[in-house]
Amino acid sequence: MYDTILFEVRDRVARITLNRPEARNALSDAMTAELLDALAKADVDDAVRVIVLTGAGDRAFCAGADLGGLGAKQAAGGSVTDGSAIRESAPFRLFTAIPKLGKPVIARLAGHAVAGGLGLAASCDVVVAADDVTLATPEVNVGLWPMMIMAVINRNTAPKHAFRLYYTGERISAAEGYEIGLVSEVVPRADLDARVDALARAIAAKSPLGLRRGRRAFFAIEGRPLEDQVEHLLGELVALAATEDAKEGITAFLERREPDFKGR
Known part of the structure; x- marks a missing residue:
């Protein structure tokens, strides 16, 4: 049982739901720890062939780091100079754990993905977004920079697109996210669950x-x-x-x- 996420396995698919809708599913220390635990469990469970990561509600997939819970230094993802402390931090462990998984990870975006939430989505192998979802890296607006998630976003989109996001903090549509490589598919909101389920089933049928x-x-x-x-x-x-x-x-x-x- 978890306090900040939901976890279920059905039909060879593990669904992990960030479950702090009142906080726009922001990543607290507790949520990050539980998310890491759930990902590890899904990875070693032979009954699981695909992982779907989503957020509760339709307001936000994830709003990034919980500044009140993680603190500005961790949220900045580069302010701590002690290398061992950085490697033990919640952001480091999360963004380095996902590539090490041995199973496909699908991000289901029914809500906006901003800051670390966009980095979390971009860390997934496939991103399916509702057509009214927006994406952003607004860290620059509060005097920060998307340090941790830059490592992920830079692998998915060209520098000119990335710098515009980083410099302006402006929101872009899911359709534009698709055009620049941050989103795999954009579907009408009414079709989101059916498409994610179909995609997960199709992948789960593979070796x-x-x-x-x-x-x-x-x-x-x-x-x-x-x-x-x-x-x-x-x-x-x-x-x-x-x-x-x-x-x-x-x-x-x-x-x-x-x-x-x-x-x-």
Whole structure:
């Protein structure tokens, strides 16, 4: 049981809901700790193949750091000079934990994603947003800068788009978020749940072993020279081809039936 989030597993999908709607689902220390715990549980649960992250209500997916709970230094994400303290901080642990997961993560945006909330959404593999949702990095308006989330946003959008967000703090629409690479899909609000559910089911039907190794390979090659990337990926392909899931997938394709993946 959690105090600040909701967690449920159904039909091979773990749904984690930030549950502080009265605070626009702002990330307090307690919520971050519970979110990290829920993500870890979902990652090791064989009954889970996909993780959906969302926020309670339709006002906000997440408003970022709870300045009253985390304090300005942690919210700035770079004010502490002690390296060990930074690595133990809630923002550091959260934004570095998600890429290490072995399962796909879908962000469902029924509400606005701002500051650290936008960083949290951008950390997910796929972002599906209602068409009336907005995105922003308003830290500059209070004399801060989106330090922690810049590491995530810069991986998703071009510098010219990123700097405009950082310098102005202006809100952009979900449609513009899609255009600059921060959002995967924009759907009418009435269709949001159906689309997220359909996407989660489709991904959950794939080989969990293939998904895990593929996701980890994606992050492992980042920033490496082309030759190193190809070498690493070829090794991963050979290893995957030898698995039971790959053999089952190829056999099912040849027999024109749906594969029955076991994660082996």
